Amino acid sequence: MFKFTLWMRLTIGYIAILVLVIALGVFVAFNLNQINILIRDTANDGATIAHMEQLLNTIFSQVSFERKYLISQDPDFRQKFREIQDIVANDLKTGEHRMNTDRKKKLFSETSNLYQDYISLFREETALMAKGQKIPSKKFIQQKDEIIDSINQKINGIMGIVSSDRENKILLSSQISIQVLNMTVFTAVLTVLLGILISFLNTRSINRSIVLLQKKTKEITEGVYGKIPDIKAPPEIKALANDFNTMSEKLRRLDEMKIDFINHVSHELRTPLTAMKEASSMLMEGTYIDDAEKQHQLLAITYEECERLINSVNRILDHSRMEAKMMGYRFIKCSLIPVIQHVVLKLTPIAQSKKIHLELKPSPELPAVRIDEERIGQVLENLIGNALKFTPEKGQVTIQTVQINRNKNLVCVAVRDSGMGINEEDLQTIFDKYSRVRAAENKARGSGLGLSIAKYIIADHGGQIWATSEPGKGSTFFFALPVA
Ligand SMILES: Nc1ncnc2c1ncn2[C@@H]1O[C@H](COP(=O)(O)OP(=O)(O)OP(=O)(O)O)[C@@H](O)[C@H]1O
Numbered sequence: 001m002f003k004f005t006l007w008m009r010l011t012i013g014y015i016a017i018l019v020l021v022i023a024l025g026v027f028v029a030f031n032l033n034q035i036n037i038l039i040r041d042t043a044n045d046g047a048t049i050a051h052m053e054q055l056l057n058t059i060f061s062q063v064s065f066e067r068k069y070l071i072s073q074d075p076d077f078r079q080k081f082r083e084i085q086d087i088v089a090n091d092l093k094t095g096e097h098r099m100n101t102d103r104k105k106k107l108f109s110e111t112s113n114l115y116q117d118y119i120s121l122f123r124e125e126t127a128l129m130a131k132g133q134k135i136p137s138k139k140f141i142q143q144k145d146e147i148i149d150s151i152n153q154k155i156n157g158i159m160g161i162v163s164s165d166r167e168n169k170i171l172l173s174s175q176i177s178i179q180v181l182n183m184t185v186f187t188a189v190l191t192v193l194l195g196i197l198i199s200f201l202n203t204r205s206i207n208r209s210i211v212l213l214q215k216k217t218k219e220i221t222e223g224v225y226g227k228i229p230d231i232k233a234p235p236e237i238k239a240l241a242n243d244f245n246t247m248s249e250k251l252r253r254l255d256e257m258k259i260d261f262i263n264h265v266s267h268e269l270r271t272p273l274t275a276m277k278e279a280s281s282m283l284m285e286g287t288y289i290d291d292a293e294k295q296h297q298l299l300a301i302t303y304e305e306c307e308r309l310i311n312s313v314n315r316i317l318d319h320s321r322m323e324a325k326m327m328g329y330r331f332i333k334c335s336l337i338p339v340i341q342h343v344v345l346k347l348t349p350i351a352q353s354k355k356i357h358l359e360l361k362p363s364p365e366l367p368a369v370r371i372d373e374e375r376i377g378q379v380l381e382n383l384i385g386n387a388l389k390f391t392p393e394k395g396q397v398t399i400q401t402v403q404i405n406r407n408k409n410l411v412c413v414a415v416r417d418s419g420m421g422i423n424e425e426d427l428q429t430i431f432d433k434y435s436r437v438r439a440a441e442n443k444a445r446g447s448g449l450g451l452s453i454a455k456y457i458i459a460d461h462g463g464q465i466w467a468t469s470e471p472g473k474g475s476t477f478f479f480a481l482p483v484a
């Protein structure tokens with residue numbers, strides 16, 4: 001099933017917030033542009049109103065010069081009238097561009113036409129005046145008044161439309177501003193809430209597991225090797241929990257083995273010491289004072305136990321030295337066969353005492369290896385010793401040597417026994433320190449360090465050690481070393 005990693009959760013969360021902010025930005029930019037257009041239009045409307053006012057005032061002043069001329073017939077007034085006519089004509093021309101709706105255009109063209117009518121009437125009147133008729137006549141005055149009134153109404157009408165347009169635009173821009181403000185506040189709140197939600201969900205998903213991890217870690221420091229149950233968390237945390245469980249299990253096993261080791265080693269050390277104490281006290285008390293043979297037996301026991309004690313202590317020291325990587329080696333190029341033969345010879349009495357058939361089957365022409373003879377001897381002694389220790393009487397222990405690998409660049413030694421065997425689970429741990437198979441624990445003496453030491457030694461030789469086994473039928477221990 002597809003799993004959302006912590007990284008993906010955070011990224012998706014932040015992208016969502018980013019998209020929101022960008023959308024708000026676009027919205028605000030669009031509306032600000034809209035407001036900008038409205039403000040420009042409003043300014044234009046103001047200019048149109050001013051233009052119309054000026055046009056109207058100019059026409060009014062023209063009318064006043066017309067009246068003065070008709071009464072006084074002073075050519076100066078006529079001249080003024082003409083000048084203003086040009087100004088009005090120009091204003092009418094420029095004003096036309098400002099009419100941006102059909103209604104305004106219609107009113108403005110009507111105004112223009114009315115103005116032309118007014119000029120025509122004036123011309124008619126002055127023509128009559130030139131013919132000597134009495135001016136002003138009532139008929140003309142009435143007609144002109146009506147036209148000027150109409151012009152006044154039309155221009156005021158245009159100004160009314162423009163100013164109501166302007167008000168609408170101001171209203172609209174204020175509405176847009178409010179909308180932008182609302183949207184900004186809304187998005188800000190939404191972003192904050194989304195941020196909080198994302199953090200909350202992410203934090204919650206990891207927090208519970210972290211707290212659990214913390215608790216379990218603390219428990220481990222107190223010696224309780226618990227496990228983290230299957231938790232609902234992002235894959236990274238799950239992986240961490242799995243690793244934690246593996247670590248906890250390893251620590252638990254190590255702890256168990258250590259306790260086991262201390263119990264066992266104290267037993268290992270105490271047994272020979274007790275035996276030695278008993279034997280020497282019997283000698284001191286003069287027991288068997290007349291029996292030289294019995295006395296010799298007591299001394300032999302003391303000697304054997306002394307040797308066992310020294311062996312145990314040496315093994316513990318060796319192991320510590322290897323763990324601290326302080327083991328010194330004296331490598332020489334030699335054949336493995338004499339080393340094996342020497343160990344076999346040394347262990348033959350034990351094999352004989354258990355009536356075990358101990359046999360070495362060396363392969364001919366085995367190439368030389370570069371080894372520390374004493375240390376490899378120690379490995380062999382432990383492997384063959386184990387085979388003899390864990391094989392019942394009248395069993396069989398065979399040592400074989402072969403060359404393996406594609407280029408035949410490894411020399412392999414196999415120690416096979418017909419003993420009790422080792423089950424699959426224990427095979428995984430026997431090379432760990434202090435590891436002793438529980439079923440075998442009570443029957444045979446040993447510190448559980450032999451195989452761990454062997455593993456260190458073989459690794460330091462650039463080789464490998466492993467084992468296979470069929471429980472009930474026997475085990476085979478192998479180690480392989482590179483050809484020199
Ligand atoms: N050939 C074997 N057959 C069955 N079990 C074995 C054999 N070799 C090793 N084991 C198991 O592996 C354990 C570890 O062996 P290892 O040699 O490390 O320790 P040991 O023999 O018990 O003690 P030590 O070698 O330190 O005296 C043994 O205690 C035994 O349970």
Ligand SMILES: [Mg+2]
Nearest residue numbers: 382386446450
């Ligand atoms: Mg051993």
